[in-house]
Amino acid sequence: MRTLVKILKWTLIVLVLVIGGFVAFVFSKQSKTYDAEYPDITAVQDSAVLARGEYLVYGPAHCSGCHSPIEKQAALASGEHIPLQGGFLFPLPIGNLYTPNITPDPETGIGKLTDQQIARSLRYGVGFDGRPLFDVMPFHNLSDEDLQAVISYLRQMPPVKNVVPKKELNFLGKVVYALLIEPIGPEAGVDIPKKITPDSSAKYGEYLANYVANCRGCHTNRDLKTGAYIGEYYSGGFAMPSTMQPGKAVVSCNLTPDPETGRIFDWDEQKFIERIRKGRIxxxxxxxxxxxxxxxxxxxxxIYAYLKTLKPVKKETGTAVIDLPS
Ligand code: HEC
Ligand code: HEC
Structure with missing residues (x-):
């Protein structure tokens, strides 16, 4: 009897120490930092470069949609090029993530950051302060020229003073952050071009779809906690929590050319262009x-040409709007 009590007592003590140690470890890792090289990118004021930057920011790279609060989305939809004051909320299973203010305001925006710090965040996933960024932006293999164009454009936006909340991770989120979140950099085996000239080739489409417009990032199933890819590229089925209606999720469709389950299998180029131009349905x-x-x-x-070159994957993705799996 005495030994049993002793064993229980020691088990309890060890358990408390292990759990306490783990919790302390998780909290200590919330301020972990990483290093990465600073890309040799400097903003310029050349009008052709700024025009390219503006096109990317409000068009294919859709910085504007994510780095604007929900109440400014209507202005963006009507084609206004408003400054990107941040504050859009992503409600994730790991907690709340807000987009930062990326106008040149020195206190609340990116005014105090160097061009190279911003370039490093986008290319290597290492924030200006060394923290690993959640892999929501796909720009790791953006060409030097396009990275320069985007940063040059941000620099000349009107500054907006707007304080955005820091990320609010729940305990699961803190554990995930401590153990699993690391900076995601350029894709292995894929060159980062210095310059890439837009044309209608599948090769340029691949660049846009993977590293600019994030078609791959949304049309592939991913682990919502870590952002890791868990499905076959472009086969859809990624259920993202709605940023507009709590409790709902929206599922991306299969963009591979599978005859039965590929959403655009029987669309010709014109139908594809018309569908994108039509906008949100x-x-x-x-x-x-x-x-x-x-x-x-x-x-x-x-992009259409590139999607047609993909390997067909048979995968039914079901209805687009579902109740959030709990
Ligand atoms: C899908 C939504 C999304 C898109 C598109 C997007 N961003 Fe972000 N961005 C975020 C989120 C979320 C964060 C915060 C990430 C974090 O804190 O881990 C962020 C962070 C940043 C940061 C801060 C990095 C740091 O060092 O702290 C900059 C700068 C930035 N984005 C610029 C851009 C630019 C420029 C574009 C377009 C070329 C863009 N973003 C497109 C969601 C997005
Ligand atoms: C932020 C996530 C996200 C990104 C980025 C994204 N998609 Fe989607 N896409 C979805 C979701 C969710 C749906 C299903 C809801 C809908 O039809 O709007 C969808 C639907 C579609 C559809 C079917 C529309 C229809 O009428 O059936 C096509 C085509 C499509 N996406 C192509 C693309 C292409 C091409 C890109 C890149 C240029 C892209 N998507 C980028 C999330 C995304």
Missing amino acids: IPLSEMPWDQFQQMSDTDLKA
């Missing part, structure tokens, strides 16, 4: 339709 769709509507014909042709 499903009100809760998370796809940045308002931005993609502004893409050029050349870019849409290139």
Whole structure:
């Protein structure tokens, strides 16, 4: 009897120490930092570069949709190029993530950051302060020229003073952050071009779809906690929590050319372009339709050509709007 009590007592003590140690470890890792090289990118004021930046920011790269609060989305949809004050909320299973203010305001925006810090965040997933960024932005393989164009454009936006809440991770989120979140950088085996000239080729379409417009990032199933890819590329089925209606999720469709389950299998190029131009049909769709509507014909042709080269994957993705799986 005495030994049993002793064993229980020690088990309890060890358990408390282990749990306490784990909790302390998780909290200590909330301020972990990483290093990455600073890309040699400097903003310029050349008008052609700024025009390219503006096109990317409000069009294919859809920075505008994510880095604007929900109440400014109507202005963006009507084609206004408003400054990107941040504050859009992503309600995730790991907690709340807000987009930062990326106007040049020195206190609440990116005014105090160097061009190279911003370039490093976008390319290597290492924030200005060294923290690993959640992999929501796909720009790791953006060409040097396009990265320069985007940063140059941000620099000349009117500054907006707007304080955005920091990320609010729940305990699960803190554990995930401590153990699993690491900076995601350029894709292995894929060159980062210095310069890439837009044309309607599948090769340029691949660049846009993977590293600019994030078609792959949404049309592939992913682990909502870590952002890791868990489905076959472009086969859809990623249920993203609605940013507009709590309790709902929106499921991306299969974009591979599978005859039975591929959403655009029997669409010709013209139908594809017309569909993107038409914009949002499903009100809760998370796809940045308002931005993609502004893409050029050349870019849409290139993306269409690329999607047709994908390996067909048979995968039914079901209805687009579902109740959030709990
Ligand atoms: C899908 C939504 C989304 C899109 C599109 C997007 N962002 Fe972000 N961005 C975020 C989120 C969310 C964060 C915060 C990430 C974090 O804190 O881990 C962020 C962070 C940033 C940061 C801060 C990095 C740091 O060092 O702290 C910058 C700068 C930025 N984005 C610029 C851009 C630019 C420029 C574009 C377009 C080329 C863009 N973003 C497109 C969601 C997006
Ligand atoms: C932020 C996530 C997201 C991104 C980025 C995204 N999509 Fe989607 N897409 C969705 C979701 C969710 C749906 C289903 C709801 C809908 O039809 O709007 C969808 C639907 C579609 C549809 C079917 C529309 C229909 O009428 O059936 C096509 C085609 C499509 N996406 C193509 C693309 C292409 C091409 C890109 C890149 C240029 C892209 N998507 C980027 C989330 C995304």
